[in-house]
Amino acid sequence: MTKPTPHNKWLVLGILAIALFMMNLDVTIVNIALPSIMNNLDASLADAEWVVNVYILVFAISLITMGRFGDIFGRKRMFISGLVLFTIASLACGLSPNIQTLVASRAFQAFGGAAMMPATLSILNVAFKDGGRGQAMGVWGAVSGAASALGPIIGGLLVDNLSWEYIFLVNIPLGVLAVIAGIIIISESTDPTAIRQIDWPGIASATAGLFGLTFALIEGQRFGWSSPIILGAFGLCAIGLALFYYIEKRSRVPLIRLNLFKSVNFTAGNIVSALLMFGLIGILFLLVLYFQIVLGLSAVKTGLVLLPMSAVVVLIAPFAGRMAERNGVRWILASGMLIISVAIFFMADLSVDTTWQSLIVPLILAGVGMGLVMAPVNTVIMGAAKVEQSGAASGIMTTMRQIGSLLGIAVLGAVLQSRLASGLVSAVNGTDGIPQEIKKAIINAINDGAMNFGDMSGMNTGGMPEMAQTAMTHMFTTEFASSLNMAMMVAAIFCLIGAVAALFIKNPSQITK
Incomplete structure (x- = not known):
């Protein structure tokens, strides 16, 4: 392995x-583009959820596992391979x-991203081992925050001016640029002490x-909550997670070190971290649908409306650590x-008005x-683990956020979906001027979860008077807003649970070493 020079280590960071x-x-x-994707590909709300969730599921x-592969087979190799797969x-x-x-394709994209992410930190550690690591980590964090904040704006510009x-x-x-530069500039590194065994049963379960x-x-909603396939899926979840716990308790090289959860701070911190992401990603998903489908905002205007929230996060976060030290x-x-x-x-008081x-x-x-x-929640989680367990703790923290x-x-x-389906069926049945066969077709599409909510005004409503078509469009947007309110209330409750979980965390001065 060639030693990074003071000059090229910053190129590595770039x-x-x-x-x-x-x-x-x-x-x-991707969230910003969902209404356009739904409309263009004639996709249902459930389909749109899969576009986002398959990425998170595979990534989590x-x-x-990809981090361990990097330690064994080479961080550069995993980074370049992941980058190539992500790009393709x-x-x-x-x-x-x-x-x-x-x-x-999103699933493969997530797999490539998972190969890249742990390798970036490992490569960074090696490149800056002789100094400047703190500054490099600061740049790493700033890039991450900037990308998340700018995502809605960039997405809106691309969707409105080009296409999704x-x-x-x-x-x-x-x-392509990063692959070529990475092959030329980044040095290979491995961990010769890394255990070469992989917890395949843990991954599978x-x-x-x-x-x-x-x-x-x-x-x-599509198959019915009491249908055999949905009950079977819940059963698969229960069996899979029970097996995972059993396997991890006995594995020599567990995917997740369950003993870390013996620490109250580690457990409560991860609960808070997971519920933070539950609320953040969940409401972004809901608000993008509301702004574009109900209010009719463009994709770029949706991004601009959401920008203040991201901007405030970036402004507040640097001071939160010092506030935590002073106030607990x-x-x-x-x-x-x-x-x-x-x-x-x-x-949670949204309407068409x-x-x-x-x-x-x-x-x-x-x-x-x-x-x-x-x-502060990162500090709590990492501070609850011993130094030699920091890698495992970081991996669990990232995985819990994805979950x-x-x-x-x-x-x-x-x-x-559930609230919208019941509301729409009642509203359609109560609307005059709609031929019975069209009512039946719309209700069947709603109950099957196949209705395209990306463009409600474009429904097949042929055979209805113009006044009835206008009433239908208004009915759909009204019910959509009402259903969003129910989902927002659920998000608020989960975040409140996160606040309660935070009360179990002990300040560092209260922890007996």
Whole structure:
């Protein structure tokens, strides 16, 4: 391995920053494009949830394993391989002719991202081992935050001025540039002490458990909550997670070190972290649908409306750590989660007459709460683990956040679908002027979860008087807003649970060493 020089180690950071920007951009940029994707590919709400959740699911399951692969087979090799796969999968996403191809391509994209993410930190550690590591980590964090904040804006510009496909195609030139530069500049490194055994049974059981739960929550409305396939999916979840616990307790090289959860701070910190992402990703998913489908905002205007929340997070986060040191991390975390819960509660009064301006203050308030939680909760989790367990603790923390994001969309999406279906069926049955055969077709589409909510005004309503068609469109948007309110209330409750969990955290001065 060639030793990084003071000159090229910053080039290494630049290459890693490009890859990191691509990965984090994809988390928020896709949400903005969902209504356009639903409309263009004739996709249902459940299909749209899969576009987001398949990425999170595959990423969460693969992340820890890919980190170990990097230690064994080489960090550069894993980084370049993951970057190549991510770039090719982005091309496949952009060229997808249907929703099924898009979902499959997103899964491969997530697998590539999971190979890249742990390798970026390992490569960074090696490149800056002789100094400048703190500054490099600062740049790494800033790039991550900037990509997440700019995602809605960039996504909106691409969707409005080009098309939704370009939110994926924009990765191609960046990916090609980073691959070529990475091959030339980045040095290979491995961990000769790394255990070469992989916990395949743990991976399989965790995948089965999380997939079963995700499938049941997303597809429950389509197949029926009491149908054999949904009950079977819940059963798969229970069996998979029970097996995972049994396997991890006995494995010599566990995927997750369960003994870390003996620490109250580690357990409570991860619960808070997961519920933070549950609320953040969940409400982003809901608000994007509301702004574009109900209020009719463009994609770029949707991104601009959401920008204050992201901006406040970036502004507050650097000061939250110092506030936690002065006032106690428990109260900072509890206050932050409570503020998020209150902000979401105030947003849960959406209607067709709500203006986007009236949501700016609650969005800023939510940003304040998120900024208060993000940095201190990392300190709590990592501080609860011994130094030699820091790698395992970091992997669990990242995985728990992904699971929180996954469940945020799946649970809130399930609430939205269920409430929307019952509300629409009642509204359609109570609307005069609609021929009976059209009523029946619409109700069947709703109950099957096959209704395209990306373009409600474009429903097949032929045979209805114009006045009835207008009434139908208004009915759909009204019920959609009402159903979003129910989902937002659920998000507020989960964030409140996070505030309660934070109260169990002990400040460092209270922990007996």
